[in-house]
Each structure stands twice: as C-alpha cells, then as structure tokens.
Amino acid sequence: MSTDSLKNVVERLESVASKLEKIEHGVSNLSLAGVVGSQDPSDIHDVAPSITAFDEIVKQNLKKYYEVSEKIGGLVRDQSKLFEQLVTEHRNLILIASKSKKSPESLPDISRKQIELTVKIVKMTADNRSSPFFTHLSAVSEGLGAFGWVSVEPAPAPFVHEMIGASEFYSNKLLRQYRNKDQDQVDWVQGLNGFLKALEAYVKTYHTTSLTWNAQGEDVKTVLSKLKMSCPSSQGEATDKGEAKPSVPKSSVASNTNALFGELNKGTDITSGLKKVTSDMKTKNRKASASDNLPKPKSTPAGGKAPSMKSPPKFELQNNNWIIEYQTGDAKIDVDITEMRQVVRLYKCDGATVRIKGKLNAINIDSCRRTDIIFDEVVSIVELINCTGSVNIQVLGKVPCITIDKVSGASVILSKTSLDTRIVTSKSDSVNVMVPDNENSLKEFPVPEQFVSTIRDGALFTESNTHIGE
Incomplete structure (x- = not known):
C-alpha cells in the first residue's frame, strides 16, 4: 500500500472515530434526559451549554448520595429513586426550554411530572414520621422547593438559596449526629447539600433573570414531538398499563x-x-x-x-x-x-x-x-x-x-x-x-369518594361514579 493510500485510510478512520465519539456523547445525554424514542444524532449532540452544565453538577454531587442511599436501603433508598426521577424531569424541562420559544403558558404541562414526583416524595415523608430515618426523608423533601426556580422572575437564584435553608435544618442534624462516627452518612448529606448549592450557582449563571428559552427555537409542541416526549394532560390520563386515572375537577382559566x-x-x-x-x-x-x-x-x-x-x-x-x-x-x-x-x-x-x-x-x-x-x-x-x-x-x-x-x-x-x-x-x-x-x-x-373499575380489552379502567360539574 502506498504512503498516500495509507494516509487516506488513517484520515477516514479518524473521521469515523470522531463521529462515534459524538454519537456516544449524544447517547449519554439522551440517557440522562430520560427521552424515549430515537432522534437524529445531530439533534442529540446539539445541546445547549446549560444542559451540559446541569449534567455536570448532577454527576459531581449526586453520585455519592445515590450510592449511600442504596446502602442504607429501605425508605431512604426508595426516596432517592424518586428524587433521581425528579432530577431527570427537571433536566427534561430545561432541555425543552433550551429548544423552544418562550412559552410560560406551557410551563404547567411540562412541569406536571415534576409536580407529581414532588407530591410522592413529600407524602412519603409525611407518612413515615415514626421512622428512624425521618430526618433523612425530611432533608430531601424540604429541599424540593428549590426546583420551583423555573417560574421565578426576575431573580431565581436567591429563591433557590431560600429553599436550601429548609433542607439544611434537617441535614445539619444529621451532620451533628454522624460527624466522626459514620462517614457514609456525612457523604450522603454532603452530596445532597452539594447538589442544591451547585443548583443555586448554576441558576445564577445560566438562568440569571428567569428560565432561559430559545428565541430562535420552535414551539413547545413541535420540540416535544421531535424529542419523542409527551406532555401529560391536566385531566385524567392513562397509565402505562392503560388504567385511567380519575380526573380532579378543575375550573377553566385563561x-x-x-x-x-x-x-x-x-x-x-x-x-x-x-x-x-x-x-x-x-x-x-x-x-x-x-x-x-x-x-x-x-x-x-x-x-x-x-x-x-x-x-x-x-x-x-x-x-x-x-x-x-x-x-x-x-x-x-x-x-x-x-x-x-x-x-x-x-x-x-x-x-x-x-x-x-x-x-x-x-x-x-x-x-x-x-x-x-x-x-x-x-x-x-x-x-x-x-x-x-x-x-x-x-x-x-x-x-x-x-x-x-x-x-x-x-x-x-x-x-x-x-x-x-x-x-x-x-x-x-x-x-x-x-x-x-x-x-x-x-x-x-x-371530591368523588366512589370509583368504578371495569376491565376493557384486558386492561383495568377506573373512573368516578359521578361526573362533577356537569
């Protein structure tokens, strides 16, 4: 093989390797976002700096929190799984905004999964006041308010700072209890606190006055379609198994x-x-x-x-x-x-x-x-x-x-x-x-107290036995 031919082969191999690295990077981002479905590799790789920065603070701070939560087990582990889903949904929301034109009216729908997970985490804490890990559960649930920065204008970072204090009321108790006694517990607290504080710095840098939208982006529905993501309806929606959730009566507003x-x-x-x-x-x-x-x-x-x-x-x-x-x-x-x-x-x-x-x-x-x-x-x-x-x-x-x-x-x-x-x-x-x-x-x-369940095409459907407001 001639020198020129060998050179051409090497250049082609380098080109292929470069493309593979880009695809690998995009797949990693896709995994973190929790996006379902396939996209063009160029779309996967094309993420805003704010998304890359968010992924970095998650990677640097929450790994130890998840690991120790798994080691502690029980309620702490179960809550950490929900918290991990919440972080993913928060990342999804920022991703959607980074590709969409500003659309505050769409915020309730693209925030809905985040709200539902928040409710689950808070309820888990409230239902387990007698647990020996109630302080752990409270440290997490009290810090969830920080995720509400996405709707705060014109200074969301100070809002995050205020919410951190509520979490630290409990996490400081854990530090006093376990410092110089159990390093895993200390690492657990430092991981959680580190993420919340890093979130404050992140918001201050990338979302200085409000959630950053893309002035050259597309409308939210188009972006959701391209990302193969769905926006849950504010009325009753179906579960993965086809089960219909009962609707909560809600008045129409602008x-x-x-x-x-x-x-x-x-x-x-x-x-x-x-x-x-x-x-x-x-x-x-x-x-x-x-x-x-x-x-x-x-x-x-x-x-x-x-x-x-x-x-x-x-x-x-x-x-x-x-x-x-x-x-x-x-x-x-x-x-x-x-x-x-x-x-x-x-x-x-x-x-x-x-x-x-x-x-x-x-x-x-x-x-x-x-x-x-x-x-x-x-x-x-x-x-x-x-x-x-x-x-x-x-x-x-x-x-x-x-x-x-x-x-x-x-x-x-x-x-x-x-x-x-x-x-x-x-x-x-x-x-x-x-x-x-x-x-x-x-x-x-x-609010309905009775529900009727029926089997349709091999799936369970549940609805209230009266239709309120009709």
Whole structure:
C-alpha cells in the first residue's frame, strides 16, 4: 500500500472515530434526559451549554448520595429513586426550554411530572414520621422547593438559596449526629447539600433573570414531538398499563394564569379583588370576614374524637419552622412570615383559626379538627393529613399543590388566582372544593369518594361514579 493510500485510510478512520465519539456523547445525554424514542444524532449532540452544565453538577454531587442511599436501603433508598426521577424531569424541562420559544403558558404541562414526583416524595415523608430515618426523608423533601426556580422572575437564584435553608435544618442534624462516627452518612448529606448549592450557582449563571428559552427555537409542541416526549394532560390520563386515572375537577382559566408555579415572586397585593362570602350565598348566616369565609362540609362524619389536649399549647418559631400545637377553643393565631423558606406546622389543634400572612415555603396540617387556615401564598405544597371534623383551608393567593390524605371532612376555597392548583386526595371523604364564579359567589364541587373499575380489552379502567360539574 502506498504512503498516500495509507494516509487516506488513517484520515477516514479518524473521521469515523470522531463521529462515534459524538454519537456516544449524544447517547449519554439522551440517557440522562430520560427521552424515549430515537432522534437524529445531530439533534442529540446539539445541546445547549446549560444542559451540559446541569449534567455536570448532577454527576459531581449526586453520585455519592445515590450510592449511600442504596446502602442504607429501605425508605431512604426508595426516596432517592424518586428524587433521581425528579432530577431527570427537571433536566427534561430545561432541555425543552433550551429548544423552544418562550412559552410560560406551557410551563404547567411540562412541569406536571415534576409536580407529581414532588407530591410522592413529600407524602412519603409525611407518612413515615415514626421512622428512624425521618430526618433523612425530611432533608430531601424540604429541599424540593428549590426546583420551583423555573417560574421565578426576575431573580431565581436567591429563591433557590431560600429553599436550601429548609433542607439544611434537617441535614445539619444529621451532620451533628454522624460527624466522626459514620462517614457514609456525612457523604450522603454532603452530596445532597452539594447538589442544591451547585443548583443555586448554576441558576445564577445560566438562568440569571428567569428560565432561559430559545428565541430562535420552535414551539413547545413541535420540540416535544421531535424529542419523542409527551406532555401529560391536566385531566385524567392513562397509565402505562392503560388504567385511567380519575380526573380532579378543575375550573377553566385563561392560559396566561394557568401556571403551577406562576408569578411566585411578585410583590403585588394578591388579596385585592377577593370576594367575601355573604349571607345570601350557599354558606348562610356567616359574617363576611376572612376567617369566616370557610364553609363547613355538607357532611361532617360522626364519631370523630377530638385529639388529646394533654400537652400545653405551643406557638413559636424554631429556626425556619413555625410550630403551632394543641391550640383549642376559639384560639386565633396570626403568623407573620418574614422569610420565604419558612414552614408552618400545625399539630393537634381543635377549633383554632390560623391566619398566615406573607409568602412561605410550605404548610403542614397534621391531626387537627375543626380548624380554619387562611394563607396568602405558598411556593411548594400544603399538606393535610390525619384530620377529622371540618378542617378548612382558604387560599387568598396561589399554591401549586394541596395534598389531602386520610382526612374525613375538609373544605378548600380557592381564589381566582389559584384555580390552577393541583389537589391530590387519598383515603379521604367529605372533601369539598369551592371556587369563585362570575356572579361573585362560590361554586362548590364535592371530591368523588366512589370509583368504578371495569376491565376493557384486558386492561383495568377506573373512573368516578359521578361526573362533577356537569
């Protein structure tokens, strides 16, 4: 073989090797994104610097967290699997934005899987308070609010910083417990904390004023089609096995307000225009004050016992947690939120009214009875668990998600700006959702309690036995 021929062969081999390296790099990115289906190699490789940077902070910080979680096993391992899926969905969202024209109205749909995973992680923590790993579970679930930066303008990085503090309240406990005793546990904390702090720096660098979209990109639906990704419907969708999930009743609102996290950082008066409940509405003979705008459910279950009140009432701020416990009778509690990362926790209150003023991270209501909670704005989630006998929640501003678990008797009143709230119920009865209508009154929707399951073509389909709102 001549020298020229050999040279040509070497050049061709180098060219092939270069293409293989590009394809390998693209496949790696595809795996991290969780994208289903095939794409052109050029599209796979063509990722924005923000995606590469996100992959790097995941690789550098979460490997040890996942490894130690697997070693600990049990609930910690199970939660880490959900957290891994959440990180993947977060990466998907950033990827979609990097290839799409700015489309805030599409944010609720492309964020929906992220919200569903967040609910699962928070519920896992709430259901396992007696677990010896409750502090581990809490460190993760309290940090989930950081993923909400995607809807914050004009300064999402400080928002992430606020959310990190809620997680560190628990992770610092673990460091004090295990430092110089168990290096794996220390590595677990450092991996989780390291990722959240790296996320803050990442947002500050690549999404300085808001989630970065692509001005030269295509519309979101076209990008989803090319990436072979699907956007879950806000109504009942089918599972992988063909099982139909029951729909949550939801009022129609304009697309520019239909965002699960929308307008979280605005400082305007979110209570302006709030309509009072008057005596001629469904909930008769109630005074038109904020604390009395909470109607009782049509059916209050009998036999519910009031929680034991042997412990003294408590109302205090511990780090970033407002603790409200054993408040009875006509107790009226006003909570003035001073930092967005603060959390309000109610436990075994009976007959109290709690008014929360300002924007906060989350609200947890556990084992309460005949209690009214009125709040302005929550950036992550409101949890209602193990409650009986007319517990009422009124949203004056916005909240992405409300979870109701093992509750008998509850009402949720939404404001006009919170009609996109996702309400998740399980093992609950006598739950009503009330929304404002065009006649300055409230329209009431009972949440279905009974479901009908049928077998169709070898698959199980489940739907509520009544169609609410028709």
